[in-house]
Structure formats: C-alpha cells, structure tokens
Amino acid sequence: MANDGLSAGAAARRLGVAVTTLRTWHQRYGLGPSRHEPGHHRRYTVEDMVRLQVMQRLTAQGVSPAEAAAWARRAPSDASLSGGSPDASGGSPELTAADLAGFPSAAPHPGASGRSGVSSDVAGGSADPVDSVPAARVGDGEGGAPADLAGGAPADLAGATPAGLVGSAPAGGGQTIPLGPRANPAARGLARAAMRLDGPSMRYIIEAAVTGRGVILAWIHVIMPVLIGIGERYEATARFIEVEHLLSRTVTEVLAAVPRPPRDREPRTLLAAADEEQHTLPLEALAAALAEQGVPTRLLGARVPSQALLDAVNRTGPVVVVLWSQLPGSGSIDQLERIQAVPHPPLILAAAGPGWPVEGLPPTVTTLGDLASAVRLIARATSD
Ligand code: B12
Incomplete structure (x- = not known):
C-alpha cells in the first residue's frame, strides 16, 4: 500500500465489501480512515486496514458488528507489529505486513499451506x-x-x-x-x-x-x-x-475442493449412498478427510442402485466398501448381502449412517459410527 493511504473506494475493493459498508463501519463503529491532510478526503492507512480486516472476518463469522468492532479497535496501532499478541490484535495474530500487501478478501483455498496436523x-x-x-x-x-x-x-x-x-x-x-x-x-x-x-x-x-x-x-x-x-x-x-x-x-x-491424492494412487475404497438415498454429505466429508491423509477414494454419490453398486465392486475390486443410509427406508440389508456374495468381496464392508437397522446386520458387516473412526479404519485398511 502506498504511504499516503487508500481512498474509501480502493479500501472497499481490497476488502471485497461495499463502500456503503465501510461508511457504516465508520459512522456507527468508529472504524474510519485516520490519515488526514487539509483539503483532502481522509484516507485509510495500513493500521486502518488491519482493523477493517478484523471487522470483516469476524462479521463474516456471524459475530455482531458491535462486538466485532470492539475487537477491531483493539488491533495493533502499528501494523509492523505483525503477529502481535492475541490480546492486542483482536485474536488475529496472523495479520502480518505480508498479508497487508496482498490483502486477500477471501479465505485461502482448502489445501493451501497452513493446514494443521x-x-x-x-x-x-x-x-x-x-x-x-x-x-x-x-x-x-x-x-x-x-x-x-x-x-x-x-x-x-x-x-x-x-x-x-x-x-x-x-x-x-x-x-x-x-x-x-x-x-x-x-x-x-x-x-x-x-x-x-x-x-x-x-x-x-x-x-x-x-x-x-x-x-x-x-x-x-x-x-x-x-x-x-x-x-x-x-x-x-x-x-x-x-x-x-x-x-x-x-x-x-x-x-x-480439498486436494486429492496424486492420480497414480489407485483408489481401494468405494463410497456409495444406498439405493434411493439422496443424503451424501457424510460420504463427501469422508472422501475429503481421507484425501487429506493421502488416501484416494471412489465416491459414487447419491442413490446408487444395488446392481450398479455390485458392478462397481466387481469392476474395481475395492478393499473397503462404505454404504451410507440416512433414511430408514434406504437401509435394506439385501444390498449388503449381495456385496458379500460377489466372487471377491471387499475386506471391509461397512454400513454407515442412521438409516441402517440397529440389529440384524450380517455379522461380517462393520458399522461406522463417526467420521474420525471411519477415516482411521480406512486409512489403516488401505495402507500398503
Ligand atoms: C442435507 C440434508 C438433505 C439434503 C441432502 C444433500 C446431500 N447432498 O447430502 C437434501 C435436500 C437432498 C435432503 C433431502 C431430504 N431430506 Co434431508 N436432511 C439433510 C440434513 C440437514 C443433513 C443430512 C446429513 O448430512 N446428515 C449427517 C449428519 C450431519 O447428521 P447425522 O446423520 O444425524 O449424524 C450422526 C451420524 O450419522 C454420525 N455421522 C455424522 N457424520 C458422519 C460421517 C461418517 C463417515 C460416519 C461414519 C458417521 C457420521 O454422527 C452423528 C451422530 O451419531 C438432515 C438433518 C440431519 N440431522 O441429518 C436432513 C434429514 C436427514 N432429511 C430428512 C428428510 C425428511 C428429507 C426428505 C425426505 C425431505 C426434505 N427434507 O427435503 C428428502 C428426501 C431425501 C432422500 N430420499 O434421500 C430428515 C429425515 C428424517 C428421518 N429420520 O426420516 C432429516 C433428519 C431432517 C429432519 N430433522 O427432519 N436432505
């Protein structure tokens, strides 16, 4: 940013908010431009932009504007104090001078550096x-x-x-x-x-x-x-x-958008929603969480007819098959029994989701209760 600060329009563009939003934040919450030269419009300094960025991020999370502004006003007065203490920076120690140069207005893409272990x-x-x-x-x-x-x-x-x-x-x-x-x-x-x-x-x-x-x-x-x-x-x-x-x-x-493992790793896990089952988000979470671990999957998606699932199993020979049922009506056991009867059944056949009956599943069928344990089990079962 140039030393003489930004106009309201330029500041709004950098942040990706409307100029009227900046005016409101100025008038109602005191988060205005502080650089002033007689005869000119006030301009937003680097420090002002730090405060606005805190404001923008917190309001995007649903924190009320008044609460967010209180945090924003506590942002460091000297932006070169990059990574200052959370107390001083409104809990945003990542606001560095480098951030200010680019002023990203959106969160980094999933898979960007910075994911924790x-x-x-x-x-x-x-x-x-x-x-x-x-x-x-x-x-x-x-x-x-x-x-x-x-x-x-x-x-x-x-x-x-x-x-x-x-x-x-x-x-x-x-x-x-x-x-x-x-x-x-x-x-x-x-x-x-x-x-x-x-x-x-x-x-x-x-x-x-x-x-x-x-x-x-x-x-x-x-x-x-x-x-x-x-x-x-x-x-x-x-x-x-x-x-x-x-x-x-x-x-x-x-x-x-979570990055997938390299193409040369053959997926050994098949994920599918049961016949007539439209709920797939837990399987999507499972596929993405496994991808984070470097484990590739084939996700067939919603409403997979029993015969299509059998064909996919026979054609790809997966080590693990996970069949998701959300609604009680879609969790019919014969889908599982048919997979167990193929010439080369998977090592692990898992029934996941609340739609499966609590009792009466074939004894060799594994039940998966939560995402973390599913990731753990599949990562182990498919590791070389
Ligand atoms: C998103 C959603 C939809 C989306 C699905 C989009 C998609 N791509 O998946 C759409 C709009 C398509 C949809 C449609 C319908 N839906 Co709907 N839907 C939901 C909603 C909000 C989330 C579903 C979900 O992802 N659940 C997963 C997690 C968040 O919830 P959970 O299953 O309870 O989690 C438990 C376990 O599954 C486990 N778990 C969680 N995540 C994971 C992951 C893994 C890998 C594992 C192993 C375990 C696990 O932990 C939890 C605690 O035990 C639910 C609400 C709900 N409570 O689930 C309703 C819900 C499932 N839907 C419902 C209904 C009625 C329908 C419809 C019939 C009507 C409608 N609402 O439009 C249609 C018909 C769909 C069909 N034929 O399949 C009802 C089902 C009631 C019932 N039990 O019969 C629910 C419960 C809403 C409700 N409270 O009334 N739905």
Missing part, C-alpha cells in the same frame, strides 16, 4: 477430535493463517459473552437455526449466513474451517451442528428446504 493425529489414532479440542475452540491457534476464522478471537468472545453472540438477531426476521449453547462461533456464523441465504459468507466460513483445522474438525464442530440444526428447523416448520439446499451445495463444493 490435527486430522493426521486423528487418523493415526492418537487423538479423539471431540475430546482433544473443546467445541468452542476449534480453529484456535496452530493451524496457520486462516485458523482464527474458525475460532480464535470469537471463541474467546463466546466464552466471555455467549449471550451477546447468541442473542443478537440474525437478518431474516429473527429466524434462527437452533444450535447448542456451546456451539462454535464459526458454526453460529454459518447458521446465520445460511438463514440469510448468503452463499459467499457460508463458503468463506466453511473454507476457513476446513483449511484451518482440517476436514474432520470442521465437519464435527462447524458443518454438522448446522446441518442437524437446519434439519430440526425443517422438521418443526416444514420450511427452509432452500436453506438446506444452499448449505448442502456449499458444503459439497468446499469438500470437493
């Missing part, structure tokens, strides 16, 4: 993500630049003033997605963005969570609570299918 710990069996990372602190700290977006400062805020965050009315007439009181702030932000049908913010939050802490933690603490919450909203009102669709689509896109 958390999920490989999980896959290696050394940590249970739910136990090892309290829900309110996902994304905190170690994962590199975007980690704070999934936790960091707002997680601390949530601990200090949960009512302030939960209670602020979202846009859209006070309609909310129910989340527990310990919900991760990024999940709250996602829920609010979902209810506003604000696709870009949804994508930004999910990408930041995935990039910052890996697929497993992002799924458990950010994506899954909102999916379950929107499911409850639907159940109670028979409405908000449009929210469910846009959220699903966005989750799909972000998970699909």
Whole structure:
C-alpha cells in the first residue's frame, strides 16, 4: 500500500465489501480512515486496514458488528507489529505486513499451506477430535493463517459473552437455526449466513474451517451442528428446504475442493449412498478427510442402485466398501448381502449412517459410527 493511504473506494475493493459498508463501519463503529491532510478526503492507512480486516472476518463469522468492532479497535496501532499478541490484535495474530500487501478478501483455498496436523493425529489414532479440542475452540491457534476464522478471537468472545453472540438477531426476521449453547462461533456464523441465504459468507466460513483445522474438525464442530440444526428447523416448520439446499451445495463444493491424492494412487475404497438415498454429505466429508491423509477414494454419490453398486465392486475390486443410509427406508440389508456374495468381496464392508437397522446386520458387516473412526479404519485398511 502506498504511504499516503487508500481512498474509501480502493479500501472497499481490497476488502471485497461495499463502500456503503465501510461508511457504516465508520459512522456507527468508529472504524474510519485516520490519515488526514487539509483539503483532502481522509484516507485509510495500513493500521486502518488491519482493523477493517478484523471487522470483516469476524462479521463474516456471524459475530455482531458491535462486538466485532470492539475487537477491531483493539488491533495493533502499528501494523509492523505483525503477529502481535492475541490480546492486542483482536485474536488475529496472523495479520502480518505480508498479508497487508496482498490483502486477500477471501479465505485461502482448502489445501493451501497452513493446514494443521490435527486430522493426521486423528487418523493415526492418537487423538479423539471431540475430546482433544473443546467445541468452542476449534480453529484456535496452530493451524496457520486462516485458523482464527474458525475460532480464535470469537471463541474467546463466546466464552466471555455467549449471550451477546447468541442473542443478537440474525437478518431474516429473527429466524434462527437452533444450535447448542456451546456451539462454535464459526458454526453460529454459518447458521446465520445460511438463514440469510448468503452463499459467499457460508463458503468463506466453511473454507476457513476446513483449511484451518482440517476436514474432520470442521465437519464435527462447524458443518454438522448446522446441518442437524437446519434439519430440526425443517422438521418443526416444514420450511427452509432452500436453506438446506444452499448449505448442502456449499458444503459439497468446499469438500470437493480439498486436494486429492496424486492420480497414480489407485483408489481401494468405494463410497456409495444406498439405493434411493439422496443424503451424501457424510460420504463427501469422508472422501475429503481421507484425501487429506493421502488416501484416494471412489465416491459414487447419491442413490446408487444395488446392481450398479455390485458392478462397481466387481469392476474395481475395492478393499473397503462404505454404504451410507440416512433414511430408514434406504437401509435394506439385501444390498449388503449381495456385496458379500460377489466372487471377491471387499475386506471391509461397512454400513454407515442412521438409516441402517440397529440389529440384524450380517455379522461380517462393520458399522461406522463417526467420521474420525471411519477415516482411521480406512486409512489403516488401505495402507500398503
Ligand atoms: C442435507 C440434508 C438433505 C439434503 C441432502 C444433500 C446431500 N447432498 O447430502 C437434501 C435436500 C437432498 C435432503 C433431502 C431430504 N431430506 Co434431508 N436432511 C439433510 C440434513 C440437514 C443433513 C443430512 C446429513 O448430512 N446428515 C449427517 C449428519 C450431519 O447428521 P447425522 O446423520 O444425524 O449424524 C450422526 C451420524 O450419522 C454420525 N455421522 C455424522 N457424520 C458422519 C460421517 C461418517 C463417515 C460416519 C461414519 C458417521 C457420521 O454422527 C452423528 C451422530 O451419531 C438432515 C438433518 C440431519 N440431522 O441429518 C436432513 C434429514 C436427514 N432429511 C430428512 C428428510 C425428511 C428429507 C426428505 C425426505 C425431505 C426434505 N427434507 O427435503 C428428502 C428426501 C431425501 C432422500 N430420499 O434421500 C430428515 C429425515 C428424517 C428421518 N429420520 O426420516 C432429516 C433428519 C431432517 C429432519 N430433522 O427432519 N436432505
């Protein structure tokens, strides 16, 4: 940035927000341009831009503007204090001078550098993500630049003033997605963005969570609570299918963008939704989480007819087959029995999802209860 600062228009462009938003942040929250020369419009300095970036990131997560501004005003007055203490920087220690040069207005693409090793710990069996990372602190700290977006400062805020965050009315007439009181702030932000049908913010939050802490933690603490919450909203009102669709689509896109292992690694895992089963997101999360571990998969997707699945098994000879059933109607056992009867059955045939009967599955069928243990099992079973 040139030493003489940025005009409002240039600052807005760099941040990817409207000029009117900058004016509002100035007038209501005191986050204005501080460089002033007589006879000229005020201009945004590097320090101003740091504050605005904090403001932008926190509001994108769903933190109320007033709360976000309070954090933004605490950003360091000297931007050269890159990586200053979280206290001084509003919990955004990643705001370095280098950041300012490019001023990215969106979270890095999943798979960009900076992903933490958390999920490989999980896959290696050394940590249970739910136990090892309290829900309110996902994304905190170690994962590199975007980690704070999934936790960091707002997680601390949530601990200090949960009512302030939960209670602020979202846009859209006070309609909310129910989340527990310990919900991760990024999940709250996602829920609010979902209810506003604000696709870009949804994508930004999910990408930041995935990039910052890996697929497993992002799924458990950010994506899954909102999916379950929107499911409850639907159940109670028979409405908000449009929210469910846009959220699903966005989750799909972000998970699909997680880089896949090199093409020369032959997939030995086949993932499919049961016949007539349209719910596929957990399988998409599984494929993306395995990809993070370098494990390739074949994901057939929704509503795979039994015969098509058999053909795929016979043609590709997978070591692991995972069949997902979400709705009770789609979890018919004969699909599993037919796979077991092929000439070369998979080493592991797993039934996953709440649609399968609790009792009566063939004894050789493995049940998978959660994403982390599924990743662990499959990574081990398919390693050379
Ligand atoms: C997204 C969604 C959709 C999307 C699916 C998009 C997609 N590509 O997957 C769309 C819009 C297509 C859809 C359609 C429908 N849906 Co729907 N949907 C959902 C929603 C919100 C999330 C589904 C999901 O991904 N769940 C996975 C996780 C988030 O939830 P979970 O299964 O409870 O998680 C548990 C386990 O599965 C496990 N787990 C979680 N993740 C993972 C991952 C792995 C690998 C493993 C092993 C385990 C595991 O941990 C959890 C705790 O035990 C759910 C709400 C919900 N609670 O699931 C409704 C929900 C499943 N849908 C429901 C319904 C009724 C429908 C429809 C019939 C009507 C509708 N709402 O439009 C249609 C019909 C679909 C069909 N024929 O298959 C109901 C089902 C009720 C029931 N039990 O019968 C639900 C529960 C909503 C509700 N509360 O009413 N849906």
